[in-house]
Amino acid sequence: MASDRLLSQDEIDSVFRNLQGALQDDPASRAEPYDFRRPDRIAKDQLRAIHLLHDNFARSLASSLSAYLRAYVVVNLISVEQLSFVEFARCLPSPTCIANLSMRPIDGSAILEINPQMVFPIIEMLLGGNGKTPLQASREVTEIEQSILNGVLRIILHDLHEAWSPIEEIHFAVESHETEPQLLQVLAPNEAIVAIGIEIRIGEVAGMMNLGIPSIIIKMLRQKFAQQWSVRKSEPTATEQARMLRLIMPAQVKFDARLTGPTVTVEDLLRLEPGYILEFDYPVHRPLQLILNGTQKFEGRIATNGCKKCFRINAGSAR
Numbered sequence: 001m002a003s004d005r006l007l008s009q010d011e012i013d014s015v016f017r018n019l020q021g022a023l024q025d026d027p028a029s030r031a032e033p034y035d036f037r038r039p040d041r042i043a044k045d046q047l048r049a050i051h052l053l054h055d056n057f058a059r060s061l062a063s064s065l066s067a068y069l070r071a072y073v074v075v076n077l078i079s080v081e082q083l084s085f086v087e088f089a090r091c092l093p094s095p096t097c098i099a100n101l102s103m104r105p106i107d108g109s110a111i112l113e114i115n116p117q118m119v120f121p122i123i124e125m126l127l128g129g130n131g132k133t134p135l136q137a138s139r140e141v142t143e144i145e146q147s148i149l150n151g152v153l154r155i156i157l158h159d160l161h162e163a164w165s166p167i168e169e170i171h172f173a174v175e176s177h178e179t180e181p182q183l184l185q186v187l188a189p190n191e192a193i194v195a196i197g198i199e200i201r202i203g204e205v206a207g208m209m210n211l212g213i214p215s216i217i218i219k220m221l222r223q224k225f226a227q228q229w230s231v232r233k234s235e236p237t238a239t240e241q242a243r244m245l246r247l248i249m250p251a252q253v254k255f256d257a258r259l260t261g262p263t264v265t266v267e268d269l270l271r272l273e274p275g276y277i278l279e280f281d282y283p284v285h286r287p288l289q290l291i292l293n294g295t296q297k298f299e300g301r302i303a304t305n306g307c308k309k310c311f312r313i314n315a316g317s318a319r
Contacts, residue, residue, distance in 0.1 A: 042082055042194065042215055049225045050218065051080045054196050054211075057163035061198075064155050069125050071202055078197040078208070086189040088212050092181040095140045099153060100176045100186055103217065109186045110172065111193075111212040112156070116141075118200050118207025123148055125202075140179040150174075156209075167224050187214060194218055256291040257302065257311050287314055 055077045062075040083091075088111070092098070097119045101110040116138070123145050124130075141149065157172040164170045178184060187193065192215040200209055218225075236244070261280040272278075287299040290311055299317035303310050 042218055046225055047080055053163055057159055058198055060159045064159055068155055074201040076199045078199050080196050082192055083195050085187040085191045085193055088193055088195050089181040089184055094181055095179040097141050098178040099174045101172045102175050104171045106217055108214050108217045113210040115207040121205045122152055168221055254293050257288050258291055260289055
């Protein structure tokens with residue numbers, strides 16, 4: 001039976017309030033937009049592994065460039081993120097210095113870009129200048145300047161190869177040069193790449209170096225990334241131990257042989273006068289402590305070796 005009763009305004013408002021609450025509880029209202037033009041993204045743990053790999057690359061490159069340029073060079077890893085190729089190209093300055101890299105034996109290409117703020121000071125240093133004055137150059141690199149810069153590129157690619165060697169023996173080589181990011185036709189616009197941003201600083205001069213590696217190549221090596229980091233969590237290999245020993249061999253260690261006796265306050269020390277007797281309360285047969293860089297490591301005794309004083313370490317005293 002139909003009802004002819006009309007709803008009041010309060011009843012209508014109550015219906016809309018209940019309907020609005022039901023819509024808010026609907027799971028569809030919490031859905032996030034997804035761009036189907038973008039491929040699947042790389043897992044966060046793999047991005048962390050790439051971050052660690054290129055952090056090692058940055059430290060190695062700092063040493064190599066310092067030796068090559070005969071100047072103190074600081075290299076810092078700034079960012080590791082996944083972008084589309086067109087987004088990566090838009091972030092690059094114009095004009096700039098771009099190298100298209102092959103990645104043998106992998107069938108793929110990478111992009112290496114060095115900002116003009118860094119390119120021209122490096123070229124100036126290689127030609128005999130100090131390169132410490134920031135340059136505001138907004139022109140393309142000439143062929144002569146590019147040939148001078150090729151030596152720096154060889155150093156960068158060598159250290160990049162060494163950084164990637166635990167994962168895969170990838171030989172990076174320059175295939176071509178470009179100055180305009182908009183003219184790059186290496187990858188499809190929507191293809192995902194891993195963009196690595198690295199800052200290079202020489203004195204007061206600083207500039208960015210950007211490396212773009214296709215995400216599909218990173219995914220191909222996913223299993224090797226997992227194997228490498230799982231090995232690192234286990235016992236170090238003989239090669240790694242030898243490498244670490246080689247790195248720390250030039251380090252200097254400070255030795256101190258100390259008689260650890262009683263302490264005295266500054267107040268009592270200021271009251272001392274000629275004729276006072278201090279008792280150190282240190283038995284003659286107690287061994288001395290050998291301190292290495294502020295940490296007690298051995299016990300032993302003072303001895304002589306010819307005309308030189310020495311310290312004889314007691315057996316089993318290592319800590």
